[in-house]
Amino acid sequence: MTATLQPRPVPGPVPAWAFPVGAPGQVPGGPATLRCDLPGRRLASVRLLLDAGAGREARGLEGVATITARALLEGTRPGGGTELTAAFERLGASLFASADLTALRIALDVPVTRLDPALELLSTVLRSAALDDADIGRLGRERLEEIAQEDADPGSRAMRELRAVMFPDAARAHLPTGGTRASIAAITGADVRAFFGSAEPGEATAVVAGDLAGTNVDAAFTGALSGWTAAGPALPAADDVPPTAGPRIVVVDRPGSVQTYLALAHGVPNRRSADWPLLAVVAHVLGGGLTSRLNAVLREEKGYTYGVRAGLLRMPHCGLFIAQGSVHTEVTGDAVADALAGLRSVVERGVTEEECRSSVTALADRAPAEYETARAVAAELADAAANGLGADYPRRYLEAVRAATPAELERAYREHVGTDALTVVAVGDAAQIREPLEKLGYAPVTVAE
Amino acid sequence: MAEQPLHEHTLANGLRVVVCEDHVVPLAAVNIWYGVGSRHEVAGRTGLAHLFEHLMFQGSGNVAEGEHAALLESAGATFNASTSFERTNYYETVPVSHLELALWLEADRMGTLPAALTQANLDNQRDVVKNERRQRYDNQPYGTAFERLCRLTFPPGHPYAHTPIGSMADLDATTLEDCADFFATWYAPGNAVLSIVGDVDPERALADAERYFGGLPAGPASPAPRPGDLGPLGEVRVEMVDEDVPSPAYFALFPLPSDGGGDIEAAELAVEILGGGAGSRLYDRMVRRDEIATEVWAGVTRLAGGPSLAIVDAVGPDPAKIAEVLDEELARFAAEGPDADEAARATAQAERGFLEQTETVTGLANALSANATQFGDAARVFTAPQRAASVTADQIKDMAGRWLVPGSRTALNYGGAS
Numbered sequence: 001m002t003a004t005l006q007p008r009p010v011p012g013p014v015p016a017w018a019f020p021v022g023a024p025g026q027v028p029g030g031p032a033t034l035r036c037d038l039p040g041r042r043l044a045s046v047r048l049l050l051d052a053g054a055g056r057e058a059r060g061l062e063g064v065a066t067i068t069a070r071a072l073l074e075g076t077r078p079g080g081g082t083e084l085t086a087a088f089e090r091l092g093a094s095l096f097a098s099a100d101l102t103a104l105r106i107a108l109d110v111p112v113t114r115l116d117p118a119l120e121l122l123s124t125v126l127r128s129a130a131l132d133d134a135d136i137g138r139l140g141r142e143r144l145e146e147i148a149q150e151d152a153d154p155g156s157r158a159m160r161e162l163r164a165v166m167f168p169d170a171a172r173a174h175l176p177t178g179g180t181r182a183s184i185a186a187i188t189g190a191d192v193r194a195f196f197g198s199a200e201p202g203e204a205t206a207v208v209a210g211d212l213a214g215t216n217v218d219a220a221f222t223g224a225l226s227g228w229t230a231a232g233p234a235l236p237a238a239d240d241v242p243p244t245a246g247p248r249i250v251v252v253d254r255p256g257s258v259q260t261y262l263a264l265a266h267g268v269p270n271r272r273s274a275d276w277p278l279l280a281v282v283a284h285v286l287g288g289g290l291t292s293r294l295n296a297v298l299r300e301e302k303g304y305t306y307g308v309r310a311g312l313l314r315m316p317h318c319g320l321f322i323a324q325g326s327v328h329t330e331v332t333g334d335a336v337a338d339a340l341a342g343l344r345s346v347v348e349r350g351v352t353e354e355e356c357r358s359s360v361t362a363l364a365d366r367a368p369a370e371y372e373t374a375r376a377v378a379a380e381l382a383d384a385a386a387n388g389l390g391a392d393y394p395r396r397y398l399e400a401v402r403a404a405t406p407a408e409l410e411r412a413y414r415e416h417v418g419t420d421a422l423t424v425v426a427v428g429d430a431a432q433i434r435e436p437l438e439k440l441g442y443a444p445v446t447v448a449e
Numbered sequence: 450m451a452e453q454p455l456h457e458h459t460l461a462n463g464l465r466v467v468v469c470e471d472h473v474v475p476l477a478a479v480n481i482w483y484g485v486g487s488r489h490e491v492a493g494r495t496g497l498a499h500l501f502e503h504l505m506f507q508g509s510g511n512v513a514e515g516e517h518a519a520l521l522e523s524a525g526a527t528f529n530a531s532t533s534f535e536r537t538n539y540y541e542t543v544p545v546s547h548l549e550l551a552l553w554l555e556a557d558r559m560g561t562l563p564a565a566l567t568q569a570n571l572d573n574q575r576d577v578v579k580n581e582r583r584q585r586y587d588n589q590p591y592g593t594a595f596e597r598l599c600r601l602t603f604p605p606g607h608p609y610a611h612t613p614i615g616s617m618a619d620l621d622a623t624t625l626e627d628c629a630d631f632f633a634t635w636y637a638p639g640n641a642v643l644s645i646v647g648d649v650d651p652e653r654a655l656a657d658a659e660r661y662f663g664g665l666p667a668g669p670a671s672p673a674p675r676p677g678d679l680g681p682l683g684e685v686r687v688e689m690v691d692e693d694v695p696s697p698a699y700f701a702l703f704p705l706p707s708d709g710g711g712d713i714e715a716a717e718l719a720v721e722i723l724g725g726g727a728g729s730r731l732y733d734r735m736v737r738r739d740e741i742a743t744e745v746w747a748g749v750t751r752l753a754g755g756p757s758l759a760i761v762d763a764v765g766p767d768p769a770k771i772a773e774v775l776d777e778e779l780a781r782f783a784a785e786g787p788d789a790d791e792a793a794r795a796t797a798q799a800e801r802g803f804l805e806q807t808e809t810v811t812g813l814a815n816a817l818s819a820n821a822t823q824f825g826d827a828a829r830v831f832t833a834p835q836r837a838a839s840v841t842a843d844q845i846k847d848m849a850g851r852w853l854v855p856g857s858r859t860a861l862n863y864g865g866a867s
Contacts, residue, residue, distance in 0.1 A: 039473070088728075
């Protein structure tokens, strides 16, 4: 029996959709707020971003922002972490905190029906966190263990090396966001309390998203956040030391690896640049999906990899264009050659109309799915605010993506991504991959420990 | 989303269709569960269900190689597939304007996949899958832990003794004929459920399903799978793993009651209370108070045709000490059961888990397919919070006393080997 099939349907126009906007507000003497009503989203999401990211750590205290974020979850009395977690769990809520170079980020997710008591609990955390010496000592030891785990993971090891090589010593980005073994070992409870005490609530942003009908979030924010003040001197300003250019190839030796983790990177401007959306589109053309130039060759034609991807890493003062993925050890040299050829191809033959159209719609038309949850919307709005981009940035970004043309894509890529000056990091078995990488003749090969 | 009624229909060829309106965003999620996974594989062909999943993206009768991905990527779709023990799912979330295109693509591969099966595609995707295995398991610290635990827990040849990724040797041995047979055996409309969730008119979506899938022949009935059951384990079996890992660690697996039965809700709550996060008993004891672990986590994988599986992972310098404390906590929990607050917290977390699972059209479509495939009841998804809330502390205690006692696990000891 054979199948009776219909002709391929021709889709109509994609329905209009725009990134949600928020209503701005202000807690008197405290954080700026943004309230984003998303009908139908029963899980509300709060994102509180403090201008106390790793970029504002003092020298030698790298990782104190990360330890501070974790210590906030350890309760309002020494050893009170379990009790505090239980209090949020009783509400069906979760509280999480982390730090990156830009900000210390606090994330509260809760069914909207219990938003008010969850914000009250958050308020208690902000005002009364114990930040106890013994808890902080334990968090430091856990962080040291986490560093060992990160070092053993090929992907995170590659990202660490990339930053260490590309950013000079004077840049905070040279060192891992979560600190080094030495800096973590040196951090004390007093350091954490001083760091958190110096985080200025007036520079913070609080965003809430969800089905807010029938709630009075402005009042709840004011109740939770007013009168919360900084107690210490201002934190040091973040540096804006840019990444350096290659070409260079750095091998991180991981004896016995059956694959090599590759990262090929170049510094680009930050998101204030009008070229950022263009570079995002080019990155998609190169490594955005299965049909992208890199995957078409490295995965679908040659089977060297489960998949590679290219994209832009957001940093406060710059960005990094990164193409990355794992390849079978024995094809490492050929795979890097193909990846370099793929990255050069935009310079050599530009971007086709079809590629441009396809990547633009891929990025812009998937946004409704990408931002379907209150969590995703709140996180994006808060990130834009923390970077000083404005609450309308996500919307403007998508409009700029839609306006991209092949000529503009090629121009932006040529201007910002030096394909002869890439930094290539290869985490793998040096005994097997060093020679093939040297034979490429792209750049001198050095081997890191 | 607010809960909406389901619209269900079974086509003449056996394909079951479930439609749910959700007008929050202008999207449509399409999700197909085929009732085949690694438990249906035969000896010498482990990994075939998953390798075949890859071949489903390499074209079909009217879709050129690479075109499936190209059409969906350029439509702003998010799409993927996954293979587990019991099923293979395929899904795409598209702008609602592209719903018919998504249905057409799924129908074309359901109806005409063998037309595009070539040795070149098989060889290429075999290489891709072998690199997937290397990337996710072989080249990751502790990456083969779950595979080892399954091998240790189930008797040789048991359908759940091997995991979906399969072995390199079996992947190498797989032929084009194996793939064609696999498709003919398992990919009939009657062995599949199609769910459509989103900004759709239900009558029209059902008509679209009929239009695109109605012309596919019914195909043979799928063979009955081998029995997958396994009761509670009677004694701890430990494998000492001599592998280069950053730190010693202890991983444990406990068989649990199957999904769909009365005890699974109590089991999931029990595991949540024991190890489900930073408020759990194991975290409090091992990480915060005794400091014998820097992290510990427990979670449940629900399975319907075999035992559900609880996994406990702990990283710490002395795995034997972790095992000893785990025994103490299991014995205490089985004897005392949870206190009222623990049970209430676990129930509240289950409610949030339900909201997280179903708040996106993609998540809801997958949950509908799951419940329709495994229990013949798509609407069961909506009763998850009530099912959790109706469990009593005594039921949790009773269940733990049978399934979560000190002797009822297999375990891996990383770092205590020599």
